[in-house]
Amino acid sequence: MEKAKPNMSSESIVRLGAIRNVAEFQAHLNSCQLTIPCDSEIQLGLESPLRKPIQCGTLKIGNRIAAQPMEGWDGTIDGNPTESTVRRWRRFGRSGGKLIWGGEAVAVAAEGRANPHQLLIAPHTEKALAGLRTALVEEHRLTTGSADGLLIGLQLTHSGRFSRPSQYDRPEPRIAYHHPLLDARLGLSSESPLLTDSEIEGIIQKFGAAATAAEKLGFDFVDIKHCHGYLGHELLGAHTREGRYGGSFENRTRFLREIVDAIHVNAPSLRIGVRVSAFDMVPFRHDAEHTKNGSPRPGRPDRFEDLLPYRYGFAVNPENPVEIDLTETFRFLALLEEVGVQLVNITGGSPYYNPHIQRPALYPPSDGYAPPEDPLVGVARQMEVTRCLKQSFPSLVLVGSAYSYLQEFLPNVAQAAVRLGWVDAVGIGRMLLTYPEFLWDATEGRVIDRKRICRTFSDCTSAPRNGLPSGCYPLDGFYRDSIGGETLRTLKKSTFKGNKGSEL
Ligand SMILES: Cc1cc2nc3c(=O)[nH]c(=O)nc-3n(C[C@H](O)[C@H](O)[C@H](O)COP(=O)(O)O)c2cc1C
Ligand code: SF4
Numbered sequence: 087m088e089k090a091k092p093n094m095s096s097e098s099i100v101r102l103g104a105i106r107n108v109a110e111f112q113a114h115l116n117s118c119q120l121t122i123p124c125d126s127e128i129q130l131g132l133e134s135p136l137r138k139p140i141q142c143g144t145l146k147i148g149n150r151i152a153a154q155p156m157e158g159w160d161g162t163i164d165g166n167p168t169e170s171t172v173r174r175w176r177r178f179g180r181s182g183g184k185l186i187w188g189g190e191a192v193a194v195a196a197e198g199r200a201n202p203h204q205l206l207i208a209p210h211t212e213k214a215l216a217g218l219r220t221a222l223v224e225e226h227r228l229t230t231g232s233a234d235g236l237l238i239g240l241q242l243t244h245s246g247r248f249s250r251p252s253q254y255d256r257p258e259p260r261i262a263y264h265h266p267l268l269d270a271r272l273g274l275s276s277e278s279p280l281l282t283d284s285e286i287e288g289i290i291q292k293f294g295a296a297a298t299a300a301e302k303l304g305f306d307f308v309d310i311k312h313c314h315g316y317l318g319h320e321l322l323g324a325h326t327r328e329g330r331y332g333g334s335f336e337n338r339t340r341f342l343r344e345i346v347d348a349i350h351v352n353a354p355s356l357r358i359g360v361r362v363s364a365f366d367m368v369p370f371r372h373d374a375e376h377t378k379n380g381s382p383r384p385g386r387p388d389r390f391e392d393l394l395p396y397r398y399g400f401a402v403n404p405e406n407p408v409e410i411d412l413t414e415t416f417r418f419l420a421l422l423e424e425v426g427v428q429l430v431n432i433t434g435g436s437p438y439y440n441p442h443i444q445r446p447a448l449y450p451p452s453d454g455y456a457p458p459e460d461p462l463v464g465v466a467r468q469m470e471v472t473r474c475l476k477q478s479f480p481s482l483v484l485v486g487s488a489y490s491y492l493q494e495f496l497p498n499v500a501q502a503a504v505r506l507g508w509v510d511a512v513g514i515g516r517m518l519l520t521y522p523e524f525l526w527d528a529t530e531g532r533v534i535d536r537k538r539i540c541r542t543f544s545d546c547t548s549a550p551r552n553g554l555p556s557g558c559y560p561l562d563g564f565y566r567d568s569i570g571g572e573t574l575r576t577l578k579k580s581t582f583k584g585n586k587g588s589e590l
Contacts, residue, residue: 100114102491102492102495103494103536103539105494111124112126120463121470122466123508124495125502128531129501129529134529135501135504136150139184140185142428145357145429145483146235147184148184149182149184150500150504151181151183151512151514152186152511152512153178153181153183153186153189153514154187154431154518155188155241156178156515157190157550157556158170158174158555159204159550160556160557161203161206163203165208165210165211167214170557171190171205172218172221174190174557178222178518179222179228179229180226181229181523182230182525183525184236184237185485187239187241187309187361188240189219189222189240191205192204192205192206192207192240192242193206194243194244194293194295195289197249197258197260198245198246198249199250200248200316202252202254204245207240207300209299215240215303216304219238223238230526237306238304238305238307239305239359240303240308241308241309241361242308243318244292244293244317246259246262246281246317247315248316248438254551259278260285261278262281262286262320262321263320263324263398264276266398267388267398268398268439280327281317283329283331286331286341287344290344293345294351294352297348297358298349298353298356301356307359308349309358309360309431310358310360311360313361314363314433314435318341319436322339322418323366323400325397335414338400339421346426346427358427359427359430361431362432363434364412364415364432364471364475365412365443366436366440366443367435367440367443368399368407368408369388371387372385372454373385373386373455373456381456382456384456384459387407393407401413401414401415410471412474419478423481427482429482430482432472432484432487434467434468441454441547442454442455442464445515446465446491446542448491448542451547452544461542464488465489465492468487469486476508484511486508486509486512488515489513489514490517490540494534494536496517496525496528497528500525512525516546517540519562520540520558538561541560541561543559546558
């Protein structure tokens, strides 16, 4: 496994918007010694590798474009979608992607919501959740002409440590184990209670019930979310927890296996997917110092030297936790294959404690830090991890993440990655918020509208941190005009300035 490339100063990061053409971009990749494949020419229509179907046993997906789950935190207090939620799901459909990975995170329990405006799956929301799916399919037909080969999932979640069900700025964490660095950020002590085994069993039952409801509502699969620091992911790293759900690999994956068993019993024809943070690092924080030029210094890792071997995460090197370690990731994918999970979405880290590895960006969110590495390094890391996993698990359908930072060059890189077999489908996240049909248009040979390309301003992350719905404030008029881009800019400025990295 290739090691992450050395850090670069944030002042030396080359803006991709300033690179004039693909040849220059390829030369830039070479000069940075980054192994990111990039095709010179985009192939069109059915010739495009991105438009070839995936056939894997009885599973058929019409093309290689996947819409990643993108939450808006714009639901009602009782967990129902609003008009802006419907608008976003329509735009997922407009992407032309035949794999809709989850739509967005939907909580299986009210107390496990990450935000008081997160969607909830419950009897009183079922009708509206089915409506989201219908709206998406309608719009998808307008883009592609048919819903053939369209596979739609629903992402099921419990936010665990990052639960904030009552107020956006009031954490109500449900933790699986004591994490010395993250507990401190949440003001938790060693006496703060852990979720008990029987509470975890109750949550497993809720996942089972939610999956049964999702099947009834017409979803083709559910994603049992195991990423980004939420409960499933936290349990994978619960090395120090005692009892049935902690310690050994077998115990740390029991949560997953018991949910899969419940789905096999109650919704036998429903497919199952898992989105997993396939690698991790220690939490990073804002550095209050500035460079000589007055720019913020790159974010830095929390002090971990007294915590070695580091036992507080999944797929992180215990001897040097600013490095990833895929040993257990391979075991985890082998387990997924064994229990009949065919769809796997590869992501990394967490937006709360190390966003630069999870969603590479030039501009940090309001609770973030200046990039500690060129965001292209983050893109390359995610692609390389996915490539390694794909080589070992040819029968799993793997979706790759974190491509939006590639901006103009996203179609060239996406095509190359699929063509070379690095990944089965290219997942698009932030770009969906600004320019959902970008990859579809590129493979149709349409002129690309550069003004709509996501420039990774991170306002879609800052907004929910400041109690606003998430959306693309800089580039999507719907948010700028009707919800208040100015409000967000003011909030972002003051929060980022004052952030000492001590809070999430
Ligand atoms: C505003 C916002 C909301 C997101 N919501 C979810 C979510 O509900 N579930 C999830 O697994 N990932 C979520 N993500 C992560 C994305 O799916 C994706 O992994 C990440 O943005 C990196 O991909 P990109 O470079 O294409 O944006 C979200 C990201 C953003 C910026
Ligand atoms: S706010 Fe818009 S431009 Fe910025 S990262 Fe989000 S989608 Fe991209």
